Amino acid sequence: MLGPEASLITLTLIVVLCSLISMLLRDKKLTSTMSSLIALILVAVLLVTQRGGVITVNGLPLLGFDKHSIAMLVLLLVSSSLIIAMLWREIDHVVAPLIPWTMYAGIIITLSINPAILILGLELGALSLTGIYLSYKGSEEAAVKYFFTSILAGALVIAGTALLVSNHVYSLTDISVTTPSLVFGLIFLITGLALEVGLAPFHPWLPDVAANAPIVGITLAILLVDAPTLYVFFRLISAAKAMGLILAWVLAILAAASMAIGEFSALVQLSVRRMLGFSMVSDAGYTLLLGVACALSGIVSFNVVVYFITSSNMALALALASVKDKDTIGSIVPALLSLMGLPPFYGFTAKLSVITFFARIGYPWMAVTASFFFLVAAAYVMRYLMSLNRDSILKGYNIFSLIYVIILLFLGLYPGIINLIG
Amino acid sequence: MLDALIWFVASMAVALLAIVTSIYNKLRATVILIILSTLLGILGYKGGSYCYYWLKQLGLPMCIAADGASALLVLLSGIVSAAALVAARTLKEEREQLGLAITSIHFTMIGLAYAYSLTLFYIFWELMLLASSFLVYLWDKRIALQFFIYMHAGSLLLLVAIGILASEKAAIFGSSVLGTGYGLVAFSLILVAFAIKLGVFPFHTWLPRTYTSLPGSSAAIISGIVTSAGAYGLYRLLYSIKWLNLPQSAAFIGFWLGATSAIVGALAALLARRLGFIASYSSISHGGFMYAGLVSFSRLAAAGALYIMFAHGIVKPLFFLLASILTKQAGSDNIRDMGLYAKTMPLTAFIGFVTALSLAGAPVFALFPGEITVIIALAEAALNPIAIAILVIALFLAAAYALRYWLRVFWRPVVIAPRRLPSEPPRRLLLIPLTLAIIAIVVGVLPAPIFSLLGVMLP
Structure with missing residues (x-):
């Protein structure tokens, strides 16, 4: 059982060593x-x-x-490991060393309490993901779009952090809005994170990147950068006490x-990858709504948000990783x-928790709103599923996707396992 | 007190085996396993309850228990699933994975019947939707998508209601909830959700489109089991949860919704020409009848409505299978192209006769005991006489459309050019419809066992 400092040092060493080894094994893809x-597995074990x-x-x-952050990270790391195992043929000696750094960024973002540390995680994630995107031919445009968006998001977060620090606020988990400059700081911080997670109206880059970035890159982005950023975004909103009505x-x-915007735009997409990109936009909306509900009611449920973020991002990553290859298409x-x-999958736990949570804290209209958009999501998902060939669905699994x-x-x-992990 | 759990697990395990054998296309084994799972499922109806906390943080338990209504649903599911599987083979209406879809629906029905908490109920409700959408998908992808979205909209309303009930600490059946404030919102959402499932007017538009896009054996499953499950669900949520201080107007609106549907469905069936549409609109009418009985909050009317659920679940598959046979033999399902078929198809005409009188709610036929119980119960509850009169008019209209169909198809003298009448189909094709017809008569003649089964009700 390592303490927090020892854990951080150990995981940093694992990341550095594994990325160095990956770099040195130039001609050995596997x-x-x-x-x-x-690296992913070791870090998951370390976190547990x-x-x-x-x-x-x-x-x-x-x-x-x-415990909630750890549980979320472990789920995301296990998922990332399986995605990498599914897509190992597409990973070379340039991409492989960047994967541990992306993971490192995700961990830093998730665990960050201080806004300066959050900036470090966001920038590290942006750099390593841009590197992964640029390693594949035809993904340059996606890389540039992502990089500039991340830089802009980072700048806004820095501006927000500066205003927060000038008001002697050093923690992301306890913000009492007392002065106008603190309000502006919070707005900058929220806008930066909204841009990073693709919340409307800052979303146009996200479906483009989801459609054109390499599958390895976008799945890792969903699991190791998007999910942690959504989590921090939720924490920030839900912790902003006296945010003002x-x-x-x-x-x-x-x-x-x-x-x-996310659900209705997804409904009219012909490309499944763009459809899933718009689905990510709507996921940012659900997370924000959860955050607002928590801030207004003063009741914060980390379980619900962990269920929601991990279930949707795990499902999105698997869907994207499955779509390309006929050997894995069944798992989509x-x-x-x-x-x-839909039950009995993990997404059902998330949907049920969100609806029950909204009802419990006295906002049934939020439950109705979320349900309406769940229905729109069901429409485009079923439309796509019904267009698939039945035979390929039954045969298209490999061991990792299974x-x-x-x-x-x-x-x-058994969603209770998540609390045991944490 | 683990009896219900043991029966539940045993029944589900056998139903799961039926799914496996259906994948390998072993019809005989599948039918035997369906019957066995049904028997096991029925046996647990007096056996206590069992709870397990699934999402502790949100106070959402999974509970198992069964009563007479559960046993009736399992029995109905077993009869119709086995009949539909055999009929699909004899009528040559098979598709790859059809057995998988039918056995999966039966599996989810057992789960639904045993669910004694809102979460577990919803899980099996959604699984049933998925399995029934898959069944429709096997025949028509476009209709399957429409069916799924329509049904899922209802499911999501139910989910919000469940969320509200869970937040009011009524996640387990047998709990009490205040029927005011958010409780009233939940009640209203439940009414709409089940109106969609039962195809109650004006939420009925999915029903004729779906039924008529399916061959007889598959339509038998959707009309006989899936729609009937709507009545069971409504019963479970209205009667297994104690709604305290519920405004009378809420139940009153629900009653009128059902009564209107009973009239509108019967009128539409009276005007329909294709057999599939007559069956569909008749379902809307019967759905309205069940709905009106259930929302009246009279235990006797609820028992009557559940009786109609069972009888409707037998008669409607019978009608669809008969329609399928007639269409195959005559080459058309339009009753205007038919007539005098009784001359060459006497056995089919007899089955048609049983179907028509059952649909009409005639005495000693399947629907009669349920319908008369609902009307008597509503009269005892001193409901507005106009409301009761509306239901009686719906019954007269049902008699009108049922007799019109039977006379048109089997007796009407041919007024157009003389033509060759279709021959009696082979006996093996009539085996399942005849069996269902006999069950329809037995259900009409001997209502006591079912009513005594329904006497065992959960708190």
């Missing part, structure tokens, strides 16, 4: 991929066995190893707009059924 895979706590420097909290309503409208069916929130599906099923049947 071994190079194995090295980054081992660490004993929690907060890393502080001079009294300032930097990183918090809390006006700001809360503006955010609720933004969330509804994001859900509407359970992935999309989970995304749609394990992934079993995990989605297991988490649906």
